[in-house]
Amino acid sequence: MLAQFTASLPSAAGGQQNHTHSIQVLRRLLAYLGGGEPITEHAVHSLVALEPRASLQRVVFFLHEHGLLAPASDRPAAVSPSLARLDPARTDARHLQAIEHKLHRFPQAMADQLRTWVTVRRGQGRRRHPPADFTRIRRDFHVVLPVLTAWSQQGLDLRQITSAHVTAALTDRQGHQARGVHHVLLSVFRALKQERIVFTNPLAGLSLTTPVRLPEPLPSDRLRGLLDSIDSSMGRLAVGLVAVHAIKVTDVARLPLTAPDLARGTLRLRLRDQPHTVYLDTLTRHLLDAWLQTRQQRWPASPNPHLLITTLSAHHPALPPVSHCALRRAFDQTGITPRQMWRDRVLNEAQHTADPVHLVHLFGIHPGTAVRYVHAAHPDKALPSIR
Template identity: 90%
Template sequence: MTAWSGQGLDLRQITSAHVTAALSDRQGHQARGVHHVLLSVFRALKQERIIFTNPLAGLSLTTPVRLPEPLPSDLLRGLLDSIDSAMGRLAVGLVAVHAIKVTDVARLPLTAPDLARGTLHLRLRNQPHAVYLDTLTRQLLDEWLRERQQRWPVSPNPHLLITTHSAHHPALPPVSYCALRRAFDLTGITPRQMWSDRVLDEARLTADPVHLEHLFGIHPGTAVRYVQAAHPDKALPRIR
């Protein structure tokens, strides 16, 4: 508003073009902060009938979409060797290979694996989703199921992943995020980074958002974003 005073304008002369120009000089949190302040000021001025048209009416602040970036390939080597538990290795394997989010891994039911068909069945975005297990994750699953049976053979907990705390807990809870996060901490990569890297790697190979949507059970908009990140030359024009 100081800049507008310097231009000899009072608040009744401010138009949406002036507001757009002011916001274009700022980015990120600063732009959002200015937008919020101006919105409050002009709403108040209109209520007091000092102005009759709000220059921010219908004007939205577009927040840039942060596209995913791949993790260096050397960080993905030897991940499983750094993890000291079968449960942790399975959780990391499911995220790193099949891009199942760690929160969904925690909620997997004991009935999710179909060992005869080599598949894992779960629900993503309230839809049934099947994962076809590769040799590595099949081995990790077998290892964990053997340990689970040996340590808690009569556990009533219906979840695939359990701990000493949850195996016989009366509430039958899923394994906690913190219990799974420890395995990722040992790799030095967050669950989100690992998930994002796997989806981005697949996007590089296919450049097909529909394939990503079906393979990982992700939202179509998310699939498009990852294809755009992997293939900037195929990105759609920004919608204004």
């Protein structure tokens, strides 16, 4: 086992001399616990805590690949949350525990009503449907948490909420914040009415009108020297893909290692569940070559199938894509958000053409989005709106 583990270690590890310590951790695990039965994550964490220079991810991934890692279900506090992705049941339990922690702030009546909403969102209500992801449920719960807290402090539960309460809550908010609260409250009361907890929906017939803001170009002086301000080859590639080819940063993070075709100078990905091909320019090809060389030098044996990886994800047992924070750092160095950069690129292309079909083919965006950007670039041209 030690020979196999040593052979799986990369020859270069970005300057981190931790191979000896990782081998020592695995040696102790096998010497004390043997290799015949799975080893609990708690045991691995305990030894790595005594040897902080060892690579936890390498040891855990090796044991997982060889069927020697046993999730320690009786010790949830000792397990890193990132490793919970190996076990979907444990992930669901972790999310439920976080939701329950927030529900304890509310009176019993409102807490039970919100539990009903969570049950419906998970597809377990009277009408069966595909379950919503726990991450989305927690995000929606966070959006309406201030409104629900204010209502509970007034001694109200969701059965007593009227259209006047909802209107007052929306009036105190503007823009995206108001739309988010309206959307989640609509989901809450629809679920409660479906389960016959409430008899009327206070949001029925209540529409939220917001002005449509047209995209505006970024000042040219903010676009100069973008790549020079970024200190990593991965960050420069991510910014280049967004700024030049208008690939959204979430799609950049999920790019597989097989996406680039260096012989043809293309990048193959899926946008809106459809295959899409990006033809790389000279600058982006240089950025891609620089990153692939860095990736090969630092993590030549990484099993992670994604194009962009970090020290944490290179040998993570769940093989996740690069995190949002890792990519956001590069955009923070430029002073421009990924959304602003993407919007400026699409608008710039729309200024050179009045054909929304061209934008759809070039960037893989929705036809309605293409028409909106053509409207912004050419307000004198009247195009039919697409829903």
